Amino acid sequence: xxxxxxxxxxxxxxxxxxxxxxxxxxxxxxxxxxxxxxxxxxxxxxxxxxxxxxxxxxxxxxxxxxxxxxxxxxxxxxxxxxxxxxxxxxxxxxxxx
Numbered sequence: 001x002x003x004x005x006x007x008x009x010x011x012x013x014x015x016x017x018x019x020x021x022x023x024x025x026x027x028x029x030x031x032x033x034x035x036x037x038x039x040x041x042x043x044x045x046x047x048x049x050x051x052x053x054x055x056x057x058x059x060x061x062x063x064x065x066x067x068x069x070x071x072x073x074x075x076x077x078x079x080x081x082x083x084x085x086x087x088x089x090x091x092x093x094x095x096x097x
Contacts, residue, residue, distance in 0.1 A: 003027050005061055012065040017075045024066065025081065028088035036094060063095055 003026060011020035031037075069075055077085060085092070 003030055005058065009061060009065045012069040015072060015074070017069075017072075020069050021075075021077060021081055024069065025084050025088075027062070028085070028091050031091045032088060036091065059095065066095070
């Protein structure tokens with residue numbers, strides 16, 4: 001399952017809370033299935049020079065979008081969404097570590 005980082009960022013910054021929350025859960029599920037590796041995240045080509053910093057670049061983009069989403073005072077998780085996100089709290093902690 002591939003996750004579009006561009007789409008996730010778009011949903012977060014557009015303040016499309018429901019869709020962004022669902023994508024966050026999908027993203028965390030993919031992270032969990034890949035034991036913390038950022039596989040299946042976009043797949044856009046990078047120059048050979050940029051490959052060594054690809055993970056850091058993706059990580060900054062991810063954490064920025066997640067921060068924007070959850071810091072928005074109008075965003076809330078549903079009860080079901082909160083239960084799902086709690087299951088993935090270790091990956092959230094790892095992303096922000």
